[in-house]
Every structure is written in structure tokens, then in C-alpha cells.
Amino acid sequence: MLTKTLEQTYFVIDFDSTFTKVEALDVLGEISLAGHRDREAILEKIKIITDRGMSGEISLSKSIELRLELLHAHRDHLPALIETLKNEISDSFQRNREFLTEHADHIYIVSSGFKEFIVPIVTSLGIKEENVFANTFVFDADGNIVSCDCENPLSTDKGKVKLIRDLKLEGDIYVIGDGYTDYEIRESGLANRFYAFTENVMRPKVIEKADHVAPSLDEFLYHNKLSRSQSYPKSRIKVLLLENVHPVAVKLFESEGFNVEILKGALDEDELIEKIRDVSILGIRSKTQVTSRVLEHANKLMCVGAFCIGTNQIDLKTCTEKGIAVFNAPYSNTRSVVELAIGEIIMLVRNIVPKSNKMHEGVWDKSAKNSFEVRGKKLGLVGYGNIGTQLSVVAEALGMEVYFYDIVDKLALGNARKCKTLDELLAVSDFISLHTDGRASNKNLIGAREFALMKEGVIFLNLSRGHIVDIEALVNAIKTGRVAGAGVDVFPYEPKTNNEEFINELRGLPNVILSPHIGGSTEEAQENIGNFVPGKLLEYINNGSTYGSVNFPEVQLPLLKDSHRLLHIHANVPGILAKINAIFANYHINIQGQYLKTTEQVGYVITDIAKDYSDEVVNELRNIDNTIKFRLLY
Ligand SMILES: NC(=O)C1=CN([C@@H]2O[C@H](COP(=O)(O)OP(=O)(O)OC[C@H]3O[C@@H](n4cnc5c(N)ncnc54)[C@H](O)[C@@H]3O)[C@@H](O)[C@H]2O)C=CC1
Ligand SMILES: O=C(O)C(=O)COP(=O)(O)O
Numbered sequence: 001m002l003t004k005t006l007e008q009t010y011f012v013i014d015f016d017s018t019f020t021k022v023e024a025l026d027v028l029g030e031i032s033l034a035g036h037r038d039r040e041a042i043l044e045k046i047k048i049i050t051d052r053g054m055s056g057e058i059s060l061s062k063s064i065e066l067r068l069e070l071l072h073a074h075r076d077h078l079p080a081l082i083e084t085l086k087n088e089i090s091d092s093f094q095r096n097r098e099f100l101t102e103h104a105d106h107i108y109i110v111s112s113g114f115k116e117f118i119v120p121i122v123t124s125l126g127i128k129e130e131n132v133f134a135n136t137f138v139f140d141a142d143g144n145i146v147s148c149d150c151e152n153p154l155s156t157d158k159g160k161v162k163l164i165r166d167l168k169l170e171g172d173i174y175v176i177g178d179g180y181t182d183y184e185i186r187e188s189g190l191a192n193r194f195y196a197f198t199e200n201v202m203r204p205k206v207i208e209k210a211d212h213v214a215p216s217l218d219e220f221l222y223h224n225k226l227s228r229s230q231s232y233p234k235s236r237i238k239v240l241l242l243e244n245v246h247p248v249a250v251k252l253f254e255s256e257g258f259n260v261e262i263l264k265g266a267l268d269e270d271e272l273i274e275k276i277r278d279v280s281i282l283g284i285r286s287k288t289q290v291t292s293r294v295l296e297h298a299n300k301l302m303c304v305g306a307f308c309i310g311t312n313q314i315d316l317k318t319c320t321e322k323g324i325a326v327f328n329a330p331y332s333n334t335r336s337v338v339e340l341a342i343g344e345i346i347m348l349v350r351n352i353v354p355k356s357n358k359m360h361e362g363v364w365d366k367s368a369k370n371s372f373e374v375r376g377k378k379l380g381l382v383g384y385g386n387i388g389t390q391l392s393v394v395a396e397a398l399g400m401e402v403y404f405y406d407i408v409d410k411l412a413l414g415n416a417r418k419c420k421t422l423d424e425l426l427a428v429s430d431f432i433s434l435h436t437d438g439r440a441s442n443k444n445l446i447g448a449r450e451f452a453l454m455k456e457g458v459i460f461l462n463l464s465r466g467h468i469v470d471i472e473a474l475v476n477a478i479k480t481g482r483v484a485g486a487g488v489d490v491f492p493y494e495p496k497t498n499n500e501e502f503i504n505e506l507r508g509l510p511n512v513i514l515s516p517h518i519g520g521s522t523e524e525a526q527e528n529i530g531n532f533v534p535g536k537l538l539e540y541i542n543n544g545s546t547y548g549s550v551n552f553p554e555v556q557l558p559l560l561k562d563s564h565r566l567l568h569i570h571a572n573v574p575g576i577l578a579k580i581n582a583i584f585a586n587y588h589i590n591i592q593g594q595y596l597k598t599t600e601q602v603g604y605v606i607t608d609i610a611k612d613y614s615d616e617v618v619n620e621l622r623n624i625d626n627t628i629k630f631r632l633l634y
Helices: 015-019 026-031 040-052 061-073 075-086 091-095 095-104 115-123 159-167 178-188 217-223 248-255 269-276 292-296 314-322 336-348 350-362 386-397 423-426 450-451 469-479 522-544 575-587 615-622
Strands: 009-013 105-114 130-134 137-139 145-148 172-177 193-195 212-214 238-241 259-262 281-284 305-306 325-328 378-381 403-407 430-436 458-462 483-488 512-514 562-569 590-599 602-609 627-633
Touching: 015 026, 015 105, 015 115, 026 040, 026 061, 026 075, 040 061, 061 145, 061 350, 075 115, 075 575, 091 095, 091 137, 091 217, 105 115, 105 159, 105 602, 115 130, 115 212, 137 314, 159 178, 172 217, 178 193, 178 615, 193 217, 217 590, 238 248, 238 512, 248 259, 248 522, 269 292, 281 522, 292 314, 325 522, 325 562, 336 350, 336 386, 336 483, 336 512, 336 522, 378 386, 378 423, 386 403, 423 450, 450 469, 469 483, 483 522, 562 575, 562 615, 575 590, 575 602, 575 615
Parallel strands: 009 105, 009 172, 105 130, 172 193, 193 212, 238 259, 238 281, 281 305, 305 325, 378 403, 378 430, 430 458, 458 483, 483 512
Antiparallel strands: 137 145, 562 602, 562 627, 590 602
């Protein structure tokens, strides 16, 4: 923490891989070696030399000399380099331009890079040219870059130390950088603290020497209680993504600077309880059970993303009571499930799986017996939601007659016919496909009684949730021939990872297609989900919007501009809004925008106010009775 006033504090900041995301000489090489036949190999060499220099393995002067030799760079390459670097300024430096400008007198850029490209970049964010300390290129008569100014201490080993010593700055010195040479200033005793900057690169040798690791400039500013662009640094917000969610989702969170942990499989309740304690954003798929016991330990949890359609694995009521917003991807894998259902319907009614298995054993069994077309047959859909309706349309295109039953009144698409009762649907259908959601009351919706009502030789599909079907009853129905073929994608118990054996009584039964819960597992669906769900979670975290939440009052908020946003989640009891506004009135706070939405369980009040207000306001808002969660955004 800063011990002296800001007037006595100097911020010494490195350039390559700190101020910018890249190493400028690497980029220069990409430009100067364009068209060179060994370009890739030379660039790789340059990168290795850079890393060896940065981690202290070879001397700095050696590293500069070796790289300049390989570069074959020319003065004319510099404008293109500067243009590229302008687009490669580190995100957290861009965000905190205000801090850089406000404290320009005390910010020093100290780099063993070159002024020719550093000055135009850093001055664009308010840094003073006279505070840039770096090397300069030496050009030959034709403009080729041949070496660097050898008089400059920054081209020599421990150059940064020499420079800071010569500057004789009076006050505290805080060094921010990604390299070993930045740490050397601290090692020499000239700096008070060294912050290893890891937004762009992580160098273990440097991290182990640091007083503090700063995954972003926001972290540095937060740690020193300085004004910054983010109320709370994202690097301090932990995201836990389970069940192999698509890499695009991981990237989205990482590019925003969150601290992301990914696990391939699901976790059981006890494992999740251990993990959840410091997690703010949880991403799961259909397997992970977010129970009330898990939620008891989830004190930091702000939101849960179900990277799938179903949310029956999440205790939504407890989430709501704890002010945790839950989001899902309601349409991203709909089509994938429908296509699999259609494929299975045809495969099952033609007995393809047993025939194919026999063929693999060398048996040629050419016969039309018990093989049928789907055209003109009756398909019964239990559950006429997004999947049910989409399947209805595609099945009609194949010439099937569609019947459906839903507990809610639904518009029949095309020529589909509504059944008044489930029993009516079961009795009329040649094919039955389940597409209800997995709410607890749907457990064993289809059991012995229901199979008994079905036509002899029915084809039966469950791609919804495992507990909806009584497996023993299904096994019996298959063995007695009531069910002539079954496609089952979901099971009451499913293995936690691909390493666990699948154990189920359906194994080994004839004309039964078993699939490992892959109805929604297509590249397209997973990538869609990987983009969609983080989008929702980030809108909530960054902006407070809850549009699309499955358990929260839904609000779509405008972007925050020049104000602070106070998010107040409370139990839905009378009088909370009045209490909130009484506090604002008491402190003479001018409200710039206010939004309120409630559900039966909770109320969500969002208030945008001018930036000047006392901490007392925040404390009082937090302390209103029945407050569940309070957040401040800017
Ligand atoms: N196998 C897989 O990989 C996948 C499975 N699913 C499962 O499919 C389910 C359905 O997905 P969507 O169609 O998108 O959901 P949805 O919410 O749009 O539709 C579900 C429909 O089922 C109805 N319903 C609920 N209980 C019922 C009952 N007892 N009898 C009749 N109708 C009932 C609802 O009223 C609703 O219309 C998901 O909840 C999920 O569990 C979804 C995607 C992939
Ligand atoms: O979307 C759903 O509800 C599914 O069942 C798909 O689940 P998954 O993401 O494959 O675990």
C-alpha cells in the first residue's frame, strides 16, 4: 500500500509486454522480414532470445545485439510498427488512461526498448515524452537499423538500476513490469515495491521475486487504493467452468481479465463445496448438481451459467434467495437434439443397429420384415416447447403425422394435433418422443402404466432427462415387445467423466440406441453456447442486466456513462424502494436513472447516481433490512 502521499510517489513502468501486449522487436521482425523465406524460423529465434533476456538467462546487451542482427530492420519499417503497437496497448492501460494522464508528472516509462516507437505510443495515453527513458536506434547512411546507442545505460546490464539511481527521485518508487530487469530495480533497494505484471505474459522467475502479482493495471491501482476504471479488478473475480465447456467461453472470460479455472468433468457435491468458496461465476452443464448444500458454501457466488438448456440440476429457489442470478442457453442446441431424434427414429424403425452389428459379425440378413417408412406414421411429442415444436416441423416435412401433449396450452404448428391428455397421446402414437423439461415433478412421468397404454411395437425416445422415465418399466416394455425400439440419450445416473463406466440395465438390449447424453453435443451447438452464456453472464457482471435470467427479475439496462451504478437485491417485502430512496434523499443524491423489477421472491433495484457521494450511502444501502446482495459498478 502507498505509504506516502501521491506527490512523493513515482510509478516506473516497463513498455514491452507491459504497456503493450507484445514485444515491439518481435513485431518489427514480422514487418522487416515480410517475404523472407526463413521468416518464421528467424522470428522464432528472436522470441527465444527475448524470453531468455527477460528472464535473466542472457545479458540484456547481448539480447539486444542478437535481435537487431536478425531483424534486418530499416527506418521505413517504423511507421508500420507504430501503427501496429497502437492497437496492441494493454487493455488495462487503455482503460486507465485517466490515471496515466492525471499522474503524468510521476509516471516514468523505463525500457530497454527504443524511443522511436515507445514515445508515440505512450504519449498517446498522456505520458510525458521527457519521462520516457529508453534506447535509441543507430541507423547507417541507408537508413538500416544497425545497432543501438551504446552510451545509454539502458542498453547495458542492470541498466534500469543505473538509470533510476541517476534520476535521484525523491520519494517512494513503485515498479510495474513483466521482466527480470524490472525486478532488479527493487533488488537494488531503489524501489519500494515491485509488481510483476502478468496481463500479457507470466514469467515464473519474475513472479517469484515480486512483492505482488498484478494481472492488470487495475489490480495495481486497487492494491494501492488509487482511482481506476474498474470498481473491483476482474483478476480478483474467480470463474470456475466445469464439464468441458467450449474454449470460446474460456477465451471470453480470460480476455476480460477474469481469473478462470476450467475442469473437464463434473464435480460431485462435496468436491463442488470445496471449490465454490471463492468462486464468483460458476459455469456448468447438465451434470453438475448445484444443490442447496453447495449454495450454503457459495458466499461469493454472483451468478451461475448453465451452458445447456436444462436448469433442473440447479436449486433455483435457493439461488434466488441468495441473490444469485442463473442464466442458460435456451435455444443454442435445440436443432442438434432435433436432428438426433429424427436420425434415431429412422434408424430404429429400420432396425439398423442390430443389422449393422450382425454385419460386423459377417451376417448378411437382407429382409424387409419389421422395417417401415416413417411417412404417414404418427409421432407423439410429450412436451411441446422449443425442441418439441422444432421436431414437429421437421417430422411433418418427412410426412409424419404429429400429435403433441403439453401441460401448458401451446399453439399447434403446421398440422400438428393437440392431445388433451398424456394417455390420449400414448394410445395414438407409433413413435413417442419425450421433450419435457426436467422439473422434479416429472420424475417417472413414463412408467409401467404409461408403457401399458402405448401401442404394441411402439418406437420410444428419451432425449430429455433421465429421471422422467422409469428405467425398469422401459426394460420390461422392451423385453415384452411393447417397445420395438428405443433411443435413450439421458439416464437417471450418468457418469461424471468419460473415465467412468456406464452402468445401466438397458445395456445389451436389442434395437436400443444408447448415447452418452450427446443430444446437444455438436460443434455448432457448443460453440453457440460458448458465446451465448458468457455474453449473458458478462452483461450481468459488467452492467447489471438480467435479461434472459431464468430466476431473476429481468432488466435490460443502458450502458453506464459517467455515473456509478448501485445494484440492490432484496427479499420482495413492502417498502424497500422507499427506504432506498430515503437514503438518497437524506444525502442529497441526484438520481440519474432508476429501475425496479420484482418477482415473487426478490426485488432488484438499480440506481445510477453521480460519482460524488460518501461511503456512508453505500453502507446504509447495504444495511437496509432484507437486503440480499449489494453491488457497486463503475
Ligand atoms: N439430450 C440432450 O443433450 C438435451 C436435452 N435437453 C432437455 O430437453 C428439455 C426440453 O428442452 P426445450 O424444448 O428447449 O425446453 P422448453 O422449456 O422449451 O420445453 C419444455 C416443454 O415441456 C413442457 N412440459 C413440462 N412438463 C411436462 C409434462 N409433465 N407433460 C407435458 N409437457 C410438459 C413445458 O410446458 C414446455 O412446453 C430440456 O429441459 C432439457 O432437459 C435439452 C437439450 C439437449
Ligand atoms: O441442454 C441441455 O439441457 C442438455 O441436456 C445438454 O446437456 P450437456 O450440455 O450436453 O450436458
